[in-house]
Amino acid sequence: MDGSGLPETRSTCPYCGVGCGVLLRPDGRGGLDVRGDPDHPANFGRLCSKGAALAETVGQAHRLLAPRVDGRQTDWDTALQQVADRFSATIGRHGPDSVAFYVSGQLLTEDYYVANKLMKGFIGSANIDTNSRLCMASSVAGHKRAFGADTVPGTYEDIDEADLVVLVGSNLAWCHPVLYQRLLSARKSRGTRIVVIDPRRTASCDGADMHLALQPGSDVALFNRLLGTIHERGAADAGFLSHTDGYDDAVAAALADDAAVTGLSSRQIEAFCALWIRTEKVVTIYSQGVNQSTSGTDKVNAILNCHLATGRIGRPGMGPLSVTGQPNAMGGREVGGLANTLACHLDLENPDHRGAVRTFWDAPRMPDAPGLKAVDMFRAVGDGRIKALWIIHTNPAVTMPEADAVRDAIAGCEFTVVSDISATTDTARLADVLLPATAWGEKDGTVTNSDRTISRQRAVLAAPGAARPDWAILAEVGRRMGHDRAFDYDSPAEIFREHAALSRIAGQFGRDFDISGFADLDDRAYAGLAPVRWPVTRTRAGGRFFADGRFFHAGGNARIVPVTCRPPAAKTGPRYPFRLNTGRLRDQWHTMTRTALSPRLSAHLPEPFIDLHPDDAQSLGIHAADLVQVQNRHGQAILRARITDAVQPGQVFAPMHWTGETAPSARIDALVAAMTDPVSGQPESKASVVALTRF
Ligand code: SF4
Numbered sequence: 001m002d003g004s005g006l007p008e009t010r011s012t013c014p015y016c017g018v019g020c021g022v023l024l025r026p027d028g029r030g031g032l033d034v035r036g037d038p039d040h041p042a043n044f045g046r047l048c049s050k051g052a053a054l055a056e057t058v059g060q061a062h063r064l065l066a067p068r069v070d071g072r073q074t075d076w077d078t079a080l081q082q083v084a085d086r087f088s089a090t091i092g093r094h095g096p097d098s099v100a101f102y103v104s105g106q107l108l109t110e111d112y113y114v115a116n117k118l119m120k121g122f123i124g125s126a127n128i129d130t131n132s133r134l135c136m137a138s139s140v141a142g143h144k145r146a147f148g149a150d151t152v153p154g155t156y157e158d159i160d161e162a163d164l165v166v167l168v169g170s171n172l173a174w175c176h177p178v179l180y181q182r183l184l185s186a187r188k189s190r191g192t193r194i195v196v197i198d199p200r201r202t203a204s205c206d207g208a209d210m211h212l213a214l215q216p217g218s219d220v221a222l223f224n225r226l227l228g229t230i231h232e233r234g235a236a237d238a239g240f241l242s243h244t245d246g247y248d249d250a251v252a253a254a255l256a257d258d259a260a261v262t263g264l265s266s267r268q269i270e271a272f273c274a275l276w277i278r279t280e281k282v283v284t285i286y287s288q289g290v291n292q293s294t295s296g297t298d299k300v301n302a303i304l305n306c307h308l309a310t311g312r313i314g315r316p317g318m319g320p321l322s323v324t325g326q327p328n329a330m331g332g333r334e335v336g337g338l339a340n341t342l343a344c345h346l347d348l349e350n351p352d353h354r355g356a357v358r359t360f361w362d363a364p365r366m367p368d369a370p371g372l373k374a375v376d377m378f379r380a381v382g383d384g385r386i387k388a389l390w391i392i393h394t395n396p397a398v399t400m401p402e403a404d405a406v407r408d409a410i411a412g413c414e415f416t417v418v419s420d421i422s423a424t425t426d427t428a429r430l431a432d433v434l435l436p437a438t439a440w441g442e443k444d445g446t447v448t449n450s451d452r453t454i455s456r457q458r459a460v461l462a463a464p465g466a467a468r469p470d471w472a473i474l475a476e477v478g479r480r481m482g483h484d485r486a487f488d489y490d491s492p493a494e495i496f497r498e499h500a501a502l503s504r505i506a507g508q509f510g511r512d513f514d515i516s517g518f519a520d521l522d523d524r525a526y527a528g529l530a531p532v533r534w535p536v537t538r539t540r541a542g543g544r545f546f547a548d549g550r551f552f553h554a555g556g557n558a559r560i561v562p563v564t565c566r567p568p569a570a571k572t573g574p575r576y577p578f579r580l581n582t583g584r585l586r587d588q589w590h591t592m593t594r595t596a597l598s599p600r601l602s603a604h605l606p607e608p609f610i611d612l613h614p615d616d617a618q619s620l621g622i623h624a625a626d627l628v629q630v631q632n633r634h635g636q637a638i639l640r641a642r643i644t645d646a647v648q649p650g651q652v653f654a655p656m657h658w659t660g661e662t663a664p665s666a667r668i669d670a671l672v673a674a675m676t677d678p679v680s681g682q683p684e685s686k687a688s689v690v691a692l693t694r695f
Contacts, residue, residue, distance in 0.1 A: 012455040013051040014440035015589050017324030018178050019449025024460045048177035049587050056598035058441050064423040065465025068434040084480035086415045090388040100127035100377050100386045104394035105326025108445030110492040111470035113335040113499050118478045121363030126371030129339040131394040132329040133374040138291040139322040141680035142300025145561050148552030149512040153314050153545050154321030155451040160186050161317030164279040166195045169289015173203040174586040176323050201646040215263040216687045221565035222262050223302035224254035229273040230309055240311030243549030246560040250305050253562035281317035292686050297679040298563040305560045314546035323450045330448035339371035344506035345513035356505050373681035375674045382409030390417040395591045397426040398659045401674040401683045402634045422593050426660040436467040443469050445492045455531040493526035568687035569675040576632050576689035581653045582668050588657040608666035610639040611653040617643045627695035635670030
């Protein structure tokens, strides 16, 4: 209860991976009152501008209220039967790998679990991938290489207790604002030093002691220099190194790398290395500037190498912390929602793991090889290998690299299903079947945030029109495809218990992800579930990984991975002389399906723009507020010029939010080249090459 005496419901903000707790109270007019939950361990009552404006974004004016087939409104029975029949017929004619699901970090864990089970266990293909591929796939790959499992070792409390926090490729102030507020509090109370490593001067630099504006893509060279300096100064932790393999090879690779490619001065590099080495309690937070790169996995390992070499991992106030963009990217990782993973952090390519999951699900078939990752999936849609595609809560016609080609591929697909809350997204307009899904505030389930804390999202508003929860839509299609027993779910609580029971098997294989303590959770306990960090067994809840030196590779040691800096894949030259960096704004979320409903949020930066350096503006004859044509061989955009030395000469920055619906000439991902990291498959969204002209 708050002061009004009306009951409040605990839930979780649906935007970023910080996973802030919120208290919701329906206002009796179809809307909500929202405030930060003072008891949630992610935010202790704080909210950022997006979370504080949640109440303004729950209106129904834009909602898809009934299923549509070929543009005509219909009933659920007709729509679902059409989906089941077309997928079954396609699989019958062309095999299971002729169909695909492209899902989203906006899904709740229970929705994600059912989608993954249907595709991998019952359709028999691994062609399920997620927009989280664009967000943190390189972190997953880096964790697995170093730790033997996709384990996030750091926690938010580490930020409170650190003496040095290094932000790498992370504009925490705008993209994870409540964590940035926690960091500023720590700075105030204990004098925490802050270093920002980013080619661009962002809002996060305002409170920083040091900004290292390195050249795009050169992070590996910088962290290799740090590892080399750790070695040369005898700062490695000899005791902890006994829990690792590969140190000598990684140091040799590090010493052979050339830090000059960073563009930083020797003095800057020395100052950073000296500060890092003399400060034991150091947390390295990294995000899309690291992950969204053709060397993203190597960048992650270059960071992890320094923490492993010094034993600064798993202990209070120290460790690497990958912060995810989406509210439930972590839940998607847990259920195996990527094309190359299996549920509960088991390995798709391990026959014992595969067999155990197949037995648990009593599944008729399981794929024995990874499916198509996002970029390859849409290429396969474009060339006709994928003939039936189900897109759930994401807008790839705007957000995928080479978005014009992706839009055309979806338009040409034989059969496309889209589940969403709106009928007017660029992707929804291309659907053969549109399925109305419930939105945040109307649906029930769990999410996992960036520090492994599982929280409940709870329904406090009635579902509008015929909208249904995603788990129920997916389960009904599974039943109509002939798998009655496997998808006979009545509630998200039932799905959560099944996921928890499956995690017991993962525990038997010595995997990290274990929530088996929830396998017998009754509906009432699920309804009241308080935020909790996994693992959760019968005897343990929460805790830390790795301080004891035990990792998840066979043999139990971590791997310090030799890495060498590689430049971005696309090369600048006379035709395309500028490097394009893309990213988020403080007050918008993804393609603005919800945040654009708030006048307050839309007022922050209301129109699409491009930032360019004053020297470049002068040489091109471009003035502030001019329209600029940005183009390359993949597409073009027309954007308003902002002249600023926050970007370096030869580099430009443009936000990624605008769509064909909101600003057709500003779909910036149309210009992002679909070049990917060879290990993670994550595209390089921050280093494409473009030409600029005054429009
Ligand atoms: Fe929501 Fe992220 Fe803001 Fe927290 S920091 S209120 S989770 S958008």
